Amino acid sequence: MSIIYFLIGCSVLLALAFLTAFFWAQRTGQNDDLYTPSVRILLDDEIEADEKK
Template identity: 80%
Template sequence: MSIIYFLIGCSIMLALVFLGAFFWAQRTGQNDDMYTPGVRILLDDEPQEEKK
């Protein structure tokens, strides 16, 4: 029975870690631009100059 208490504690700690990582990502602007990565493949790249 004590293993269930241990597993519940581990799952709560893991959930708190993921919740903290989510809020950290939101605060640092990880999800600010959701449009550009999806259309980046459609945009033309500038031609690169040949190296001499």
Template identity: 85%
Template sequence: MSIIYFLIGCSVLLALVFLGAFFWAQRSGQNDDLYTPGMRILLDDEEENRVKK
């Protein structure tokens, strides 16, 4: 029975660590712009081809 208490404690601690990491990412601006990185991948090849020609 004591192992269940240990596992519950570990899972709560792990959940708090992930919650802290999520809030840290939000404060540091990790999710501010979700649109531009996807578009940048599509536009990089065109810009490199223009420079090389």
């Protein structure tokens, strides 16, 4: 039965770690630009072609 308490404690700590990482990512602007990454895949071929020359 004590293992249940240990696992619940670990899951709460893990959830707090993920919540902290989420708020840190929001504060530092990780999700500000949602458009450029979707377009960047279209531009990779042009960049690689320029590097091979």
